[in-house]
Amino acid sequence: MKESDDMLRVIHYVNQFFGGMGGEEKAETGPQVHDGFLGPGRAIQTALGSRGEIVATIICGDNYFAENIEGASEEVIKLLTPFKPDLLIAGPAFGAGRYGIACGAVCRAAMNQMRVPAVTGMHEENPGLDLYRNEVYIIPTEASARGMNVAVPRMVNLALKLAAKEKIGRPSEEGYFPRGLLVNEISNQTGAERVVSMLLKKLRGQSFESEVPRPNYDHVIPAPRIEDIRRAKIALVTDGGLVPKGNPDEIEMRTATRFGKYTLKGVDCLRPEDYEVRHVGYDSVFVRQDPNRLVPVDVMRDLEREGAIGKLHEEFYSTTGVANIVETMRKMGEKIAEELKVNGVSGVILTST
């Protein structure tokens, strides 16, 4: 293929299997370069036509990559730098998990370190999707390589748009997985006009598109019940933002990234003069008057004395639950649960506001 000035220099990334080296037995192979296209690269080259040329293919074993994602990414970047690429296409990885992670990581590294636009493709259940979709354009594919013919032209179309610095349209128009950006745009009608129109369409049985898709939240499976509450150690945890005066852990008033734990040793009742509330999502006046309304130490001590519970855990945990990042909260939750477990806590009263 002839090189010309306006032809894009494209790098293609594949794993050992699609690179023709072999299956699992070659999964430990480190990254290496092959000049020109290889395997699925042929379909990519066909889709690129005269607009771009695959100047090199990087092949790397899936295990090698997955065992040291950052190191392997670095090596791949080093290998492709001399080619001065304009574009990187990785995969598609279909349903292959380690391969999907490698494709996502290579794309991210190319974009962040070399400012080279990058696109990959994978199946919606590939673990690489959730790891990289916020940063990387990922085209949905089938779970197996049968989906190659559909996926490749879509990947190439989007890649060419990125390389030409064209405005990238909505996920539904361009066919990529939404990346977690919510952007304000101006509609040609007001919210009131649109919502009435949408309702009328619904009533007439006409098709309409909701502007807000339904989220797919995780389901939390409750823990098994406490066998004997009279022997159980119970902890108090809140996301209502109660902290000791001065907020020693500097917990944020919204989008909190931290939690604090505060002693209840010898405390029979929380005193208002000792605490403050760091939270912008509710009116905390009643909590500031009496912090036990949020973190019910007073009644827990009563229950302890009555023998209704075994013991109140000697620390309460607190953070601020307003406009939070789910992932951050999940990590906080795991950390808190871990500590409670270690301390023999078998039940938690979680108060939210």
Place this chain on the structure above:
Amino acid sequence: MRLELHKVKIQDVQFGDNTRINDGVLYVNRKELQELLQADKRLGKVEIELARPGERCRIVQVADVIEPRSKIGSQGSFGFAEKYTTLGEGETSVLQGVAIILSDCRGKGEATISGESHGNIIDMAGPGSEVSPFGQTLNVVLLPQPKDRVSGMDYQAALKMAGLRAATYLARAGENLKPDEIEIYDLPPLTEVMKSIDTLPKITYIFQILSLQFEPIPGEPTLFGKQAEGMIPTIVHPNQVLDGAITSAAPGLNVQTYQIQNHPMIKELYRRHGTELCFAGVILTVAHNNVADFDRMADISASLAKWVIGADGAVLTKTGGGAPELAMARTAQRCEQLGVKTAIAMLHMGADFKDAKYGASTIFSMPEVDTIVSMGVPYTELTLPPVEKVIGGPRSQSEDLTAKGEMVQWMGSIKGSLCQLGSSRLTAVRY
């Protein structure tokens, strides 16, 4: 019920010897208005400032915005600051193009719950003025000082009252003038509204007027002159809403009294009444802060829609942040369960929409609630250039220089840039 809005278009506002309108210029007798407002024993000095579009001026700690209106031929005042007045019928004087801005003059900690150092702001020039309708109105800014030993809540109630009194005071000047425009809102009772249009779907509007995320302020007239806190859902005529029955309850998250006076959803339902739909009343409700009350209020609202109004469909909006979103969604769900089709319009608040894994831009996930209009996301940042003049903020501190400089504000803190009631054309798109 027939309401006529007699609109006098105002081109400029100036201080003058007596309050009047001449050739489209509103002259305000500063001293007279000041004395009227200072009669409230909860308030000390009430400064009044003017801010016009194009001036390099920033209004800070904005609590609410009110359009000047008065009931022609009535002694009562708009929004029930004085004598009780029948609302929704008759003639109402409106000064179009003017807005009364209430600036909370307490110390920063008390006045700003948003976490923004200057609270909600209005810019009269630059990008901030372009995103909010109140950057384009002629603004009469009220700066009431709290009297010593007046509680925060008493002050907030007094602040709202001052705004409502000023609204009546100014609009009286338009009562005897020939209006530039008369807007007519005329809708028969529910028992007759279907006549001759009985093939059209009956649509009701479920309007959440108050959020109990924040402690309601006793004495703040949010519903027919009283605080709406303890109400159960009730049906009102849409004209009553347009005519001052409801004011935006503090802290007024993305809802201003001005927007309720010009309620975009009610105007839209009126516009389509008789051609595409039959506008079958407004149901008012309150967003509680606990599940039992969500269920209770949702069921009462949905039952009114289904069994009292006999509605085919309902549109819903919310006020406030997260809990009101759940309350609205629960109400829509209950309507759907009873066979009343719904569509909701909302701002995205509270959800973690950055994590694409969940695809979240709502905090609820209910299969029945599948018809949703996005009215934007408040967290976009806007860089605002420095201004020459700052109006508002606590008087006790020396002039606050940071409010004059360039600042980065999130969209939600520019008063009027977002609207929970449907007036803006913003929509949040997932990329």
